[in-house]
């Protein structure tokens with residue numbers, strides 16, 4: 001049991017909160033809402049204190065104090081993660097990074113900002129100069145840059161630019177180690193993926209350097225299709241129509257639209273929806289494609305001005321579940337990635353297999369150089385065996401299946417945890433204090449203790465292009 005009094009004394013004047021109610025609240029992210037499996041297992045998992053660094057010097061102080069007192073650290077941005085990322089499994093201190101929100105510089109098409117900067121604030125700062133982030137999660141309003149990199153993976157923009165892990169989508173990261181004399185390490189090139197999607201388990205991200213994309217005047221649109229597979233074929237053609245500039249392609253098979261109050265009026269019974277963001281200049285070729293695909297444009301509006309009370313991306317990606325759960329909290333989903341050359345056939349198999357279970361939901365994205373449709377049926381959860389059967393079915397149909405019902409990075413399957421990752425974890429977190437239980441460097445030690453039932457679900461995880469050169473050892477500079 002770490003000595004909290006000693007830890008607080010070591011922190012000096014770094015602000016902290018010990019009020020039990022606030023600590024319990026910040027020991028939760030969106031995990032319990034999204035996973036009935038993890039909801040069962042997080043009941044008694046709480047941190048002991050919240051610490052609130054004001055600047056990088058405070059972060060270094062927290063890292064040193066944690067090492068001296070063996071205090072676990074759970075990094076936190078906006079706390080919107082939904083795959084167990086932010087749940088403290090072994091107590092400790094929640095480190096709220098939101099005060100480190102300075103945009104450090106922008107140069108042409110690149111930005112460098114502190115980890116606590118909100119994604120919306122970054123876009124608001126860069127859009128007047130004609131640039132914006134290449135991608136953002138549907139939680140853009142509140143999500144932080146550090147949280148997106150530490151816990152997220154893709155989003156609105158990924159149908160054009162790919163996922164965060166794709167080379168070039170994170171240019172540089174500054175990361176602090178947790179040890180008595182914390183080091184500040186700059187990761188560049190492939191090294192950034194050591195820390196991306198590692199749940200804050202192998203270093204404190206203090207700064208990130210991101211590429212920007214042209215900020216087109218975006219329009220958002222709802223397109224209806226009488227048949228779900230027509231919407232899939234349309235989405236595939238749109239995604240590969242390189243001349244049409246786009247930011248979002250999201251599909252909802254019936255009855256999903258009937259479960260979202262704001263979208264229901266736009267969807268005739270039994271139809272499916274495609275929600276898209278298209279650059280304004282491409283309205284004509286887009287409408288031509290819709291007509292040729294058997295769809296009908298039910299709504300077309302400038303970004304954020306549609307008649308459905310929120311920007312359209314707040315009905316896509318992780319938000320589709322959030323909206324559906326307002327009507328029926330029992331509905332869950334899984335994460336299948338259909339990305340083979342025959343992905344339409346694979347999706348058709350799944351749509352047929354799950355016809356009686358629920359509508360299919362997909363986001364279209366580029367993934368590791370290929371086109372991918374990520375999603376699953378939305379269905380009312382009954383038990384883990386039913387969920388396992390859905391995951392097995394998607395895999396049989398041809399999807400790569402990740403696991404959004406486990407606390408552990410490796411079993412989650414969206415980040416491949418290789419030897420280089422473990423070696424880096426050892427170097428940055430020698431006492432295994434960072435989000436312990438999520439990505440141990442002694443995997444054997446806590447496998448049974450910490451895996452939980454979610455890790456037993458059948459998931460082979462995602463694999464990436466082979467022949468990745470091993471990450472070289474990151475350059476280091478000592479903290480002053």
Ligand SMILES: Cc1cc2nc3c(=O)[nH]c(=O)nc-3n(C[C@H](O)[C@H](O)[C@H](O)COP(=O)(O)OP(=O)(O)OC[C@H]3O[C@@H](n4cnc5c(N)ncnc54)[C@H](O)[C@@H]3O)c2cc1C
Nearest residue numbers: 077078079080081138144146147150151152153200205318
């Ligand atoms: C409704 C909804 C929609 C979502 N849509 C998407 C989506 O479209 N795409 C997507 O990828 N995700 C999505 N998510 C998941 C999540 O919102 C995003 O990943 C978001 O970017 C997380 O940002 P945050 O600031 O809330 O991070 P947090 O939840 O605070 O943290 C996320 C993880 O990163 C770690 N972390 C935070 N800050 C740091 C730091 N400075 N250094 C090291 N580690 C750190 C945390 O410990 C945690 O493990 C969604 C979630 C919800 C609830």
